[in-house]
Amino acid sequence: MDAVKRYFRSPAAVLGLVLLLIIIGMALSAGYFYPRDPLALAGRPLVWPFANPRFLLGTDNSGRDIAAQIFHGARISLLIGGVATLIAVTIGVLVGALAGYYGGWIDNVLMRITEAFQTLPNFVLLLVLVAVFGSTLTTVTIAVGIVSWPAPARLTRAEFLSLRSREFVQAGRTLGMRDAQLILREILPNALPPVIVYAGVVMAVAILLESALAFLRLSDANVASWGNLIGLGRDVLRVQWYVSAIPGVAILITVLAVSLVGQGLNDALNPRLKQR
Amino acid sequence: MRILSLAGRRLAASIPTLFLILIGVFLLLQLAPGDTVDAMMAQMGGGDAATARELRRFYGLDVSVPVQLANYLWRLVRLDLGFSAIYGKPVASVILERLPPTLLLMTSALSFAFFFGLVFGVIAARGVNRWPDTLISTVGLIFYATPSFWFGLMAIVVFSIYLQWLPAGGFEDIGTVSTGLWRVLDIASHLVLPSLTLGLIFLAIYLRIMRASMLEVLNLDFIRTARAKGLDETRIITRHVLRNALLPMVTLIGLQAGTMLGGSVVVETVFSLPGLGRLAYESVVQRDLNTLLGIVFVSALLVIAVNFITDLLYARLDPRITAEN
Numbered sequence: 365m366d367a368v369k370r371y372f373r374s375p376a377a378v379l380g381l382v383l384l385l386i387i388i389g390m391a392l393s394a395g396y397f398y399p400r401d402p403l404a405l406a407g408r409p410l411v412w413p414f415a416n417p418r419f420l421l422g423t424d425n426s427g428r429d430i431a432a433q434i435f436h437g438a439r440i441s442l443l444i445g446g447v448a449t450l451i452a453v454t455i456g457v458l459v460g461a462l463a464g465y466y467g468g469w470i471d472n473v474l475m476r477i478t479e480a481f482q483t484l485p486n487f488v489l490l491l492v493l494v495a496v497f498g499s500t501l502t503t504v505t506i507a508v509g510i511v512s513w514p515a516p517a518r519l520t521r522a523e524f525l526s527l528r529s530r531e532f533v534q535a536g537r538t539l540g541m542r543d544a545q546l547i548l549r550e551i552l553p554n555a556l557p558p559v560i561v562y563a564g565v566v567m568a569v570a571i572l573l574e575s576a577l578a579f580l581r582l583s584d585a586n587v588a589s590w591g592n593l594i595g596l597g598r599d600v601l602r603v604q605w606y607v608s609a610i611p612g613v614a615i616l617i618t619v620l621a622v623s624l625v626g627q628g629l630n631d632a633l634n635p636r637l638k639q640r
Numbered sequence: 641m642r643i644l645s646l647a648g649r650r651l652a653a654s655i656p657t658l659f660l661i662l663i664g665v666f667l668l669l670q671l672a673p674g675d676t677v678d679a680m681m682a683q684m685g686g687g688d689a690a691t692a693r694e695l696r697r698f699y700g701l702d703v704s705v706p707v708q709l710a711n712y713l714w715r716l717v718r719l720d721l722g723f724s725a726i727y728g729k730p731v732a733s734v735i736l737e738r739l740p741p742t743l744l745l746m747t748s749a750l751s752f753a754f755f756f757g758l759v760f761g762v763i764a765a766r767g768v769n770r771w772p773d774t775l776i777s778t779v780g781l782i783f784y785a786t787p788s789f790w791f792g793l794m795a796i797v798v799f800s801i802y803l804q805w806l807p808a809g810g811f812e813d814i815g816t817v818s819t820g821l822w823r824v825l826d827i828a829s830h831l832v833l834p835s836l837t838l839g840l841i842f843l844a845i846y847l848r849i850m851r852a853s854m855l856e857v858l859n860l861d862f863i864r865t866a867r868a869k870g871l872d873e874t875r876i877i878t879r880h881v882l883r884n885a886l887l888p889m890v891t892l893i894g895l896q897a898g899t900m901l902g903g904s905v906v907v908e909t910v911f912s913l914p915g916l917g918r919l920a921y922e923s924v925v926q927r928d929l930n931t932l933l934g935i936v937f938v939s940a941l942l943v944i945a946v947n948f949i950t951d952l953l954y955a956r957l958d959p960r961i962t963a964e965n
Contacts (some may be wrong), residue, residue: 480660483940487902488920492665492932495924496672508858572787576906579789580921594790612790619785 370632377628383621385503391438398432402588413606424593424607425600434614436588441618445571451509452566456516457552457559463517464524465547475521481514490573494582501584504577508570516559517564521612523555557633562627575615590615647951654944658937662716664711664923665936669929675702679927680725690751699723712933721934726926735916739938741811742904742915748835750893750900753842758889761850762877776847784844788903792837792910799833806832809912828912838907842896849892853885860884885921887958894950897943936943 371377384551394402407419409427414420421431464472481489493507526549527533536550578591585592590611598608677695681687700711715722721731761833763777800808807813807837812827857863858881866876912918917937923931 376845476657476660479654480657480664483654483657483898483943484661485898485902485943486937487899487905488936488939489665491905491920491924492668492904492936495927495929495932496668498673565788568785571849575787576789579787580906580909582921582924590789593643594787594793598793601797602801605794605801608790608793609797612787612794615787616782616785619787620782623781623785 367632369535371628374631376624376633380621380624380628383617384531384625387438387618387621388442390435391442394435394439398435400432402432402436403428403586413610421610422606425596426605427473430593430607430610433588433593434550434590434611437590437593437611437614438618440501440587440589441571441574441615444501444508444574445567445618445622447505448508448512448570448574449563449567450513452570453507453516453559453563455513456518457520457556459513460517460520460522461524461547461552464521465528465543465551466508467525471521474517478514478517481511482521485569486511487573489578490577491582494577499577499582499584501587504583506572508577510572512566512570516562519559519562520555523558524551527551527554550581561626561633564629568622568626571615571619571622598613643952643955646955647948650928650951651944651948658687658940658944659713661940662713662933662937663709665933666712669933670705672927672929674927676725676928676930677701679929683726683759699725707770716937721937722930724928724931724934726923726928728823731931734931735919735934735938738914738916740918741913742901742908744831745834745838745904745907745913745915746900748831749839749842751903752835753839753846754889754893757843757846758850758886761847762854762882764847764851765854765858766877768851775850775926777851780844780847783840784848786840788841789906789910791840792833792907795833796910797836807831808833809910811913811915830911834907834911834913836902837910838903841903842900845896846889846892849888850885853888854881857881857884883957890953890957892949893953894947897946898939901939901942 405427407416407423407427407429408427411424413422413430415422419429419431421429421434424430424433458477459474463471463478483494488509489511493510494504495505497503533546533550536546541550572584575589575591575594578589579594579595579598581592583589583591593611594608594615597604597609597611675696676699677692680695681692693702700708703711712722719732721735723729724731724734727734760780764773767773784849796808799806806828809830811830812823813830863876863880866880871879901917904915905920907913908915908918909921915939920932920935920939922928923935
């Protein structure tokens, strides 16, 4: 309860939450406000924003409603960001828990693999994965998740290393609990909060990674994604720069909201660190 | 010398990592639909099965996967990265041609981010929780959330299209052949926007870390001692705080080297710079898997090299690191 109060005392955290709720609201109401396929032709191409009340944010190069793509794009961004984060955190927690709990050669092997993933630039690995598995919504989401797991893994490992020799774990061991029980029931609940807070950072990066991929036209072209729209707008950048500008603002606000909420949660849960 | 041996040991430890990456990515690329020969045949406009078989034998693709992997690693030891069917040249020379723009871009973006991150971090920390701090932190947060390719496009709109101050893309002006100083200036003017674009996110990160580590160091006892003995604030900051607060910043260079290289893929594409990142993108689009694998190798090598340099710098800034071992 205290943490909730602390959270709402920070204006930045509240602003982040409000922005995030607006984005989620857009994603949920996309079907209601724009029931038609957002990638269907809607009118004349390259109508400027506010020029035609039917297209509040104008239309893109091929006459598709930009506002509809922004609303439906919120779904895609949140979906890819959310699922990729879930994948990254799951792999990360699994690897980090095993490495931190068992130590020894298991730790060595797992940390070598983690290091390999960290040495290879994220985005280059993402390109390799897309080159191999193609670029549908599913493969892109999984690929973004796969390149993002090392940081949560290291965080979980550090938590496990400091928790595994605490009294309550030793007590559990004396009681004859098995490793799986100790890991899942005793250590994990205590190790998880910082990892969950860090998930905010993972999600922000995941959204940025997907949008960059979409901008390069290496993401799924059959869904209304903000990155896709920026890539399209690049062709008419010289005069109709708004086609690229509008979805970029949407990405900026979403990433900002996710980071602010993550930071707010961090400050609320670790009040001693707040002075920084 | 201790520094060198210490950093050298860490360098040696990264060799297995490098091989792990190469083996992993090599096996991964075996799953890709179509190989180099398929890509070549497509470029030639098709051909019969006999030609394909002939080409596969020529490129050593007709043997089993483990043998191919062994062959590849053996060639790699001799620094032979294979042959790019798309560019019609050895992969090593294709990559070498593309390396200078990327290295230039990364260096200038890093210097920009490091310098301004440091300056703004110090300003923010000195006025903590007052308006300069709030302003700098807010702007930093917005920079952090900005997709770099979008910032690049908007910078082109403002600085190249409306104001016409800077070129919108390319590495140098191909219309006019310039030499010497003029060529340097020409390339520099082409690199301003890409460096700003690539450096922006890192500027935000450096600024945040610098601010935090300044605040931490400012609370330590030896700073109180320095104040007590009557040093003025500027001297305390430059002589005592900065050197210690710089340590996390230097660590960050090593940690962020990979991210920066990844970011240059996007930035080079936006500004059509003929660099390594753009080559990575092109080789994905053209299914030039040999080149892609070569880029994986070189970028991992680059990250390891940056970390080696960071280790050296780190030991230079903090003598305790070499003394402890």
